[in-house]
Amino acid sequence: MSVGLTLENVTKTFSQGAKSINAVDDLSLEITPGEFFTFVGASGCGKTTTLRMIAGLESVSSGRILFDKEDVTRIPTQGRDIGMVFQDIALFPYMSIRENIGYSLKVARVPKKEIDDRVERTAELLSISDKLAMKPVQLSGGQQQRVAIGRAIVREPKVLLLDEPLSALDARLRTEMRSEILRLHRRINSTIIYVTHDQVEAMTMSSRIAVMEGGKAVQVDRPRSVFRYPARESVATFIGTPAMNVWDASLDGTGDAPRLTWSGISVPISREDAQALQGLTKVRLGARPQALKLVPADEALLEATLILKEPLGLEDECHLQLADGLELRLVGRVPDSVAEGSLIHVDIDPSDFCVFHPETGAVLRHGLNDKNIKAS
Amino acid sequence: MSTSDSSREGGWVAAAIGPALILLLLTAYIPIIYALTLAFYNKTAFNPEMDFVGLKNFFWLLKRDDLWMALGKSIVFTIGSVGFQLAFGLFFGLLLNEAIRGRAIMRSLVILPYLLPTIVIGLVFRWILNPEFGVVNQILLFWGVVERPINFFGGLDVAMSSIIVTTGWQYGSFAVLLILARLQSINPRLYEAARSCGAGTWRCFLDVTLPNLRTTLLLIALLRGIWMFNKFDLIWIITKGGPLQATETLPIYIYKIAFQDFNFGRAAAGCFVMFVILLVVSVIYFRYFNPTKEIEVNR
Numbered sequence: 001m002s003v004g005l006t007l008e009n010v011t012k013t014f015s016q017g018a019k020s021i022n023a024v025d026d027l028s029l030e031i032t033p034g035e036f037f038t039f040v041g042a043s044g045c046g047k048t049t050t051l052r053m054i055a056g057l058e059s060v061s062s063g064r065i066l067f068d069k070e071d072v073t074r075i076p077t078q079g080r081d082i083g084m085v086f087q088d089i090a091l092f093p094y095m096s097i098r099e100n101i102g103y104s105l106k107v108a109r110v111p112k113k114e115i116d117d118r119v120e121r122t123a124e125l126l127s128i129s130d131k132l133a134m135k136p137v138q139l140s141g142g143q144q145q146r147v148a149i150g151r152a153i154v155r156e157p158k159v160l161l162l163d164e165p166l167s168a169l170d171a172r173l174r175t176e177m178r179s180e181i182l183r184l185h186r187r188i189n190s191t192i193i194y195v196t197h198d199q200v201e202a203m204t205m206s207s208r209i210a211v212m213e214g215g216k217a218v219q220v221d222r223p224r225s226v227f228r229y230p231a232r233e234s235v236a237t238f239i240g241t242p243a244m245n246v247w248d249a250s251l252d253g254t255g256d257a258p259r260l261t262w263s264g265i266s267v268p269i270s271r272e273d274a275q276a277l278q279g280l281t282k283v284r285l286g287a288r289p290q291a292l293k294l295v296p297a298d299e300a301l302l303e304a305t306l307i308l309k310e311p312l313g314l315e316d317e318c319h320l321q322l323a324d325g326l327e328l329r330l331v332g333r334v335p336d337s338v339a340e341g342s343l344i345h346v347d348i349d350p351s352d353f354c355v356f357h358p359e360t361g362a363v364l365r366h367g368l369n370d371k372n373i374k375a376s
Numbered sequence: 377m378s379t380s381d382s383s384r385e386g387g388w389v390a391a392a393i394g395p396a397l398i399l400l401l402l403t404a405y406i407p408i409i410y411a412l413t414l415a416f417y418n419k420t421a422f423n424p425e426m427d428f429v430g431l432k433n434f435f436w437l438l439k440r441d442d443l444w445m446a447l448g449k450s451i452v453f454t455i456g457s458v459g460f461q462l463a464f465g466l467f468f469g470l471l472l473n474e475a476i477r478g479r480a481i482m483r484s485l486v487i488l489p490y491l492l493p494t495i496v497i498g499l500v501f502r503w504i505l506n507p508e509f510g511v512v513n514q515i516l517l518f519w520g521v522v523e524r525p526i527n528f529f530g531g532l533d534v535a536m537s538s539i540i541v542t543t544g545w546q547y548g549s550f551a552v553l554l555i556l557a558r559l560q561s562i563n564p565r566l567y568e569a570a571r572s573c574g575a576g577t578w579r580c581f582l583d584v585t586l587p588n589l590r591t592t593l594l595l596i597a598l599l600r601g602i603w604m605f606n607k608f609d610l611i612w613i614i615t616k617g618g619p620l621q622a623t624e625t626l627p628i629y630i631y632k633i634a635f636q637d638f639n640f641g642r643a644a645a646g647c648f649v650m651f652v653i654l655l656v657v658s659v660i661y662f663r664y665f666n667p668t669k670e671i672e673v674n675r
Contacts, residue, residue, distance in 0.1 A: 057568050077571040084572035090565035094587040103583070104573035151573065161572075 002190040003158045005031040010063035025215035038194040040202035041212035083152030087164040091136040098132040101150040142173045233361040246286040270369035284356040291352035292330040300345030414644035421638035433645035446629035460544030465551025473559040490549040498613030535622045558592040
C-alpha cells in the first residue's frame with residue numbers, strides 16, 4: 001500500500017561550533033501516492049539529508065513530515081514502515097541472501113513458512129532466485145544491490161527510499177539497473193523516493209524531480225518540463241548533457257527596435273520580450289547544444305570555428321569558437337567533410353533561447369517570441 | 377633475477393634474521409627443550425646426577441589426586457576469568473562507544489589496570505578486600521549487606537571467585553580495547569539498514585553488533601584462555617594457592633613440586649602435561665571456529 005508524503009517547512013540545521021548551516025532550508029513539497037519522485041543536485045545540496053529525514057535517520061530541526069495524514073516527524077525509523085536502499089549497499093555480510101532479504105519479516109515475527117514464500121517471490125522478481133543460499137561476498141556488485149532492493153521491498157513498505165543506489169556500480173550495470181528499478185516500480189506500484197547526483201538518472205526514471213540547491217528545492221516538476229523550462233540558469237546548466245550554453249548579452253535599441261547583442265551578433269526581439277526584460281541592460285542568454293543547427297551560410301545566425309569534434313555515434317558533440325573567443329557547444333550530425341579548424345554556420349531557433357537574470361539567475365523568458373529573428 | 381643476485385639476497389636475509397634467531401634459540405628454544413627433556417629424568421635439587429627414568433615421572437604425576445584437582449581449579453579459573461573479561465569488555469566497550477561526556481578520559485582510564493604491575497594489583501586487592509581493614513568490607517558492613525566481614529581471599533568458598541574477579545579486572549581492559557576498536561569499525565550503514573527494516577535497539581545489538589564482534593570475542597577467548605590457563609604470578613602473590621588448595625591451579629601445583637619438593641623432573645612432566653592440554657584445546661578451537669576465515673568472509 002503506497003502513501004503520499006507531505007513535507008511542511010522542513011529544516012535541518014547542522015551546527016559546527018558557533019557556526020550553523022541549514023543543510024535543508026524550509027523545504028515544502030507534496031509527493032503523491034505511487035509517484036517516482038527524485039531529489040537531484042550536486043553534493044552538499046541537501047538531497048540526502050532530506051531523504052534521511054524522511055527515513056527518520058536524521059532528526060528534523062523544524063517542520064513536519066507526514067505519511068498520508070499521519071505526522072511521523074517524531075517516529076523513529078523502525079516505526080515508519082519504510083524500505084531503504086543505501087549507496088554502499090550495506091548487506092549483512094554474515095547472513096545468507098535468503099536471511100538478508102527476509103530480515104524485516106523476521107524482525108516483524110512473520111511465521112517462517114510465510115517468510116520463505118515471500119523471500120522467494122521477491123528473489124524471483126529480481127532474478128536472484130539461484131543466489132538465496134549464498135553469502136553477499138559471493139555476489140557481484142549489481143547482484144548485491146538487487147539483494148538490497150529485495151530486502152527493502154519484501155515487506156511491501158509504505159514508501160521505498162533509494163539513496164544513490166547505482167553510484168557504486170559501473171556504467172553499463174548502472175544503465176541496466178536503471179531500467180530494472182523502473183520495471184520494478186511499475187510492478188509494485190509503491191511510492192519511490194530517489195536521490196541522485198546524476199541528472200540522467202533523474203531525467204530518465206522520475207515522474208517528477210526536485211532540483212536541490214543550497215538546501216532548497218529550486219524547481220519541482222516533471223523531467224521534460226525541467227529540461228524545457230528551467231526555472232534558473234543553474235538548473236538549466238545542471239540538467240541536460242552537455243550543459244546548456246549560457247553567455248552574456250546586452251540589451252539595447254530601446255523603443256521600436258529592441259535587440260539583444262553579443263559577439264558582434266545582433267538579434268531583434270519582440271516588444272513582449274523587451275517588456276519582460278525591462279530595466280536591464282545586460283542578460284544571460286542560453287541555448288541547449290541540441291538547439292544549435294548546422295545551416296548553409298545564408299541562413300546562419302552566427303559563424304564559428306569548429307575547434308573540437310567528439311563523435312557520439314550517430315551525432316557529434318562539437319566545441320565551437322566565435323570570433324571574439326566565446327565558446328559554444330553543438331550536438332548534432334556534422335558531416336565527416338567538416339573537419340576541425342573549419343568555419344561553420346549555425347542557426348538557433350528563437351523559440352529555443354532562454355533568457356536569465358544576470359544577477360539572480362532566475363529565468364525571464366523561455367524562447368523569444370519573434371518568429372523572424374535573424375542576424376541583421 | 378640471476379643466481380648471484382638471489383644468493384646475495386639470501387645472504388641479506390640470513391644477516392637480518394640470523395641474530396634474532398640465535399638469540400631466540402639460546403634464550404627460549406633450548407631452555408624449553410631442556411625443560412621438556414627433564415620430564416624423562418629423575419632430577420632433584422639434592423642429586424647432581426640425572427638418571428633417565430622414562431615415563432616414570434608421568435606415571436607418578438597422573439596418579440596424584442592433587443593433579444586432577446589442580447586441573448579442575450585451572451579450568452574453573454580460566455573459564456571464570458575469561459568469561460568475566462569478556463563481560464567486562466563488552467559492557468565497557470559498548471558504553472565507551474556511545475557518544476557520552478568525558479569519553480576520551482574514560483578511554484584512557486580504562487586501560488590503566490592493564491599498565492599496572494601485577495605485584496601492585498595483587499597488593500592493592502589484598503588491601504581492598506582485607507577482612508579487617510578493607511574498604512569493600514567496610515562498605516558492605518555499613519550498608520548492612522553482610523553482618524560479618526567476608527574473608528575474600530581466605531574463605532574456602534569465595535577465594536576462587538575473588539581471584540577470578542581480580543584477574544578479570546586486570547585484564548578486562550584488554551578486551552575493552554579490542555572490542556571498542558571493532559565496534560568503531562562497524563559500518564554505521566548496517567545499523568541504519570537494520571532500523572529501516574524495523575529493528576529496534578535490542579535487535580540491532582543481536583543482528584548487527586554481536587555478529588560483527590564474533591571474531592573479536594573468539595580471539596579474546598583464545599588468547600586470554602591460554603594466558604589465564606598459564607597464569608601464575610597474581611595467584612601466587614595473593615593466595616599462594618590457598619586457603620588449603622582452594623586456588624591451587626596447575627601452574628601453582630607444578631611450582632610447588634619444583635620449588636617446595638625440589639623435584640624438577642616431576643615438575644617438568646607437569647609442564648609437559650599442560651603443554652599438551654593447551655595444544656589439544658587450540659587445535660580443536662581452530663578446527664571449529666577458525667577466526668582468520670571469519671575475518672575473510674566478513675570483509
